[in-house]
Amino acid sequence: xxxxxxxxxxxxxxxxxxxxxxxxxxxxxxxxxxxxxxxxxxxxxxxxxxxxxxxxxxxxxxxxxxxxxxxxxxxxxxxxxxxxxxxxxxxxxxxxxxxxxxxxxxxxxxxxxxxxxxxxxxxxxxxxxxxxxxxxxxxxxxxxxxxxxxxxxxxxxxxxxxxxxxxxxxxxxxxxxxxxxxxxxxxxx
Amino acid sequence: xxxxxxxxxxxxxxxxxxxxxxxxxxxxxxxxxxxxxxxxxxxxxxxxxxxxxxxxxxxxxxxxxxxxxxxxxxxxxxxxxxxxxxxxxxxxxxxxxxxxxxxxxxxxxxxxxxx
Numbered sequence: 135x136x137x138x139x140x141x142x143x144x145x146x147x148x149x150x151x152x153x154x155x156x157x158x159x160x161x162x163x164x165x166x167x168x169x170x171x172x173x174x175x176x177x178x179x180x181x182x183x184x185x186x187x188x189x190x191x192x193x194x195x196x197x198x199x200x201x202x203x204x205x206x207x208x209x210x211x212x213x214x215x216x217x218x219x220x221x222x223x224x225x226x227x228x229x230x231x232x233x234x235x236x237x238x239x240x241x242x243x244x245x246x247x248x249x250x251x252x253x254x255x256x257x258x259x260x261x262x263x264x265x266x267x268x269x270x271x272x273x274x275x276x277x278x279x280x281x282x283x284x285x286x287x288x289x290x291x292x293x294x295x296x297x298x299x300x301x302x303x304x305x306x307x308x309x310x311x312x313x314x315x316x317x318x319x320x321x322x323x
Numbered sequence: 324x325x326x327x328x329x330x331x332x333x334x335x336x337x338x339x340x341x342x343x344x345x346x347x348x349x350x351x352x353x354x355x356x357x358x359x360x361x362x363x364x365x366x367x368x369x370x371x372x373x374x375x376x377x378x379x380x381x382x383x384x385x386x387x388x389x390x391x392x393x394x395x396x397x398x399x400x401x402x403x404x405x406x407x408x409x410x411x412x413x414x415x416x417x418x419x420x421x422x423x424x425x426x427x428x429x430x431x432x433x434x435x436x437x438x
Contacts, residue, residue, distance in 0.1 A: 209379030
């Protein structure tokens with residue numbers, strides 16, 4: 135079982151940090167909602183500490199995903215082929231743009247994804263900061279709490295958009311190349 | 324900006340909403356800055372070239388770095404000004420949510436390409 139170096143980085147970016155962030159979103163939203171409800175009978179210092187740690191992990195996942203996506207994977211995606219290249223399989227952006235059936239995955243999908251994904255770390259960093267600053271007392275500031283929950287939900291939507299288009303783009307024009315990494319040595323049965 | 328947060332119940336801890344609102348508004352400003360920089364980069368070849376901070380990533384490097392700088396700078400200024408204040412949360416949240424909604428719309432290519 136082998137994978138190319140570029141495919142491995144794409145996997146770490148999307149299936150690793152990105153998917154983990156999406157999985158963490160629902161838990162983060164519920165934890166934030168419950169712990170800051172006013173009155174909040176379930177608010178205890180240990181629960182508050184747990185949600186704080188949970189949000190900080192979400193912040194790290196979000197930053198890791200966008201930084202690897204933008205500075206490691208995206209350059210391989212947008213690489214320009216040398217003149218005369220006919221096999222575009224190593225140039226995903228150009229491969230998508232070469233057919234009317236797939237051009238939308240770049241012109242709409244990637245163009246939106248590459249920007250909207252950055253709303254995720256900005257929003258969740260703010261959410262974590264506000265929660266760390268106010269803790270369970272956030273429930274005493276209803277308007278502040280409502281805005282924080284909206285931003286947390288918006289980060290979920292933005293991550294969903296980025297994740298959906300990332301998965302579809304990688305299906306039609308996978309980022310590949312580089313050294314081959316052997317994950318497991320298979321055996322015939 | 325000094326009107327008290329009406330949601331604050333009697334006996335609540337003396338934590339002002341200023342730092343929280345500063346974080347919310349600056350996050351929205353950062354998202355909006357990203358959308359505006361992305362559109363400017365698409366509209367002008369000169370700006371597009373200027374936004375190339377890291378050649379392999381192209382203008383996206385400048386768009387995102389610029390937006391992060393705007394976000395952090397705005398946050399630092401607002402936090403400094405509002406750190407001990409109770410500010411008008413309703414108006415600030417409305418502005419922040421409007422900026423966030425506009426950011427989503429402006430980065431959506433069929434809308435962003437209209438400019």
